[in-house]
Amino acid sequence: MSKEDKSGIILQTVPRSNVGYFYAKMKWIGIDKVKKTSGVFLTFPLAVRLLTIFSIPSKTRVDEESVAGSMAWFPVVGFIIGLLLAGLWLLLGVRFPPFLTSLVVVSFLAIITRGLHLDGLSDTIDGLGGGYTRERRLEIMKDSHVGAFGVIAIVFAILFKTFAIYGLPERTRMEALILFPVLSRFAMVLVAWKSRYARREGGLGRNYVEYLDGKTLVFALVSTIAIAGFLLFPTGFIVLVIVIAASLGMSAFFRITLGGVTGDVLGAVNELSEILGLLLLVLMT
DSSP states (O other): OEEEOTTSOEEEOOOHHHHTTHHHHHHHTTOSBOOOOOSGGGGHHHHHHHHSSOOOOOOOOOSHHHHHHGGGGHHHHHHHHHHHHHHHHHHHHTTSOHHHHHHHHHHHHHHHTTTHHHHHHHHHHHHHHHOSSHHHHHHHHHOSSOOHHHHHHHHHHHHHHHHHHHHSOGGGHHHHHHHHHHHHHHHHHHHHTTOOBSOTTOOTTHHHHHSOOHHHHHHHHHHHHHHHHHHSTTHHHHHHHHHHHHHHHHHHHHHHHHSSBOHHHHHHHHHHHHHHHHHHHHHHO
8 A cells, every 4th residue: 555745755555564663664764755666677776775874766665575676686785885895995005004994994884884784693693692492582682772692793793804804815805895795795685585584573674585586586696696706706606605505504593593584684694694705705815
C-alpha cells in the first residue's frame, strides 16, 4: 500500500508485522521517500545509500524487492569504497608515516559506512558471548547497550585492519585496498542467500534474506569475479574462493547458533570478511 504526500512523492507503507523497524531505519538514513521503479540497474543508488553516508537521487521505492535487489550492487559499492580508501592513502601517504596512514584509512572506512557494520559486529559478538540459547542471544543483540564482548570485538577489528593495511606489500597495496571491501560486500550477499531470518518479529535484515533471488546473487558474483581478476590476477581469485568458503562456514555457524541471520549478523560478516580478506592479501601478495 502506498500514499502520496503534498509534493507528489509516493510514500511506501508496509504493515509493521512484515518488516518491523526496517522503515524507521530507512527514514533515518534518508531513503524512505522514493518512487516506484523496477530493474536491477535502478537499485544502484539505493545500494549506495544503504552502505555509505553518500546519497544519490533515486526514484526507486523502498520495498522488499528493491532492498534485496540492491544487493546486486554491493560489490560495486565496495569497489567505490576501495577507490576512496586507495585515494586517501595516496593523499596522506606522502606526508604521514605508514602506520598512521593505515589508522586514518580504517577510521575513514568506519565513517563513510556510518559504523553500521562495526555496530553489527559488536551486537553479534555480544549476543554470542553473553547468551546460552538462541532466544537469549537474539535478545542481547537487540539491546542498544554495548557489552564488554562488543567493545572488545570493535577494538580487535580496528587493530586487525590497521595492522593488516600497514603490512600490505607496497607494490600491491593500492589493489588490495580496493579489493578487500569488494570481497566483504559480496560475502554479505552470499550469507544472505538461502538463509533464514532469525527473528520472528522482523527487522532490518529480513528484506535481504527473504527477497534475495538468484539473479541478484549471480550479478554480484560476476561483478566480484571481474573486479578481483582485474585488480589482482590470479591472487584475487584465490582470495575470493577462500572468502566464499568462509562465508558459507559463517552461514552454517549462524544457522546453528542463532537459527539464521539478522541485519547485525550481515554487518558482522562484512567486518570479519574484511579482516580475512586483508590478512590473505598480506600473506599472498
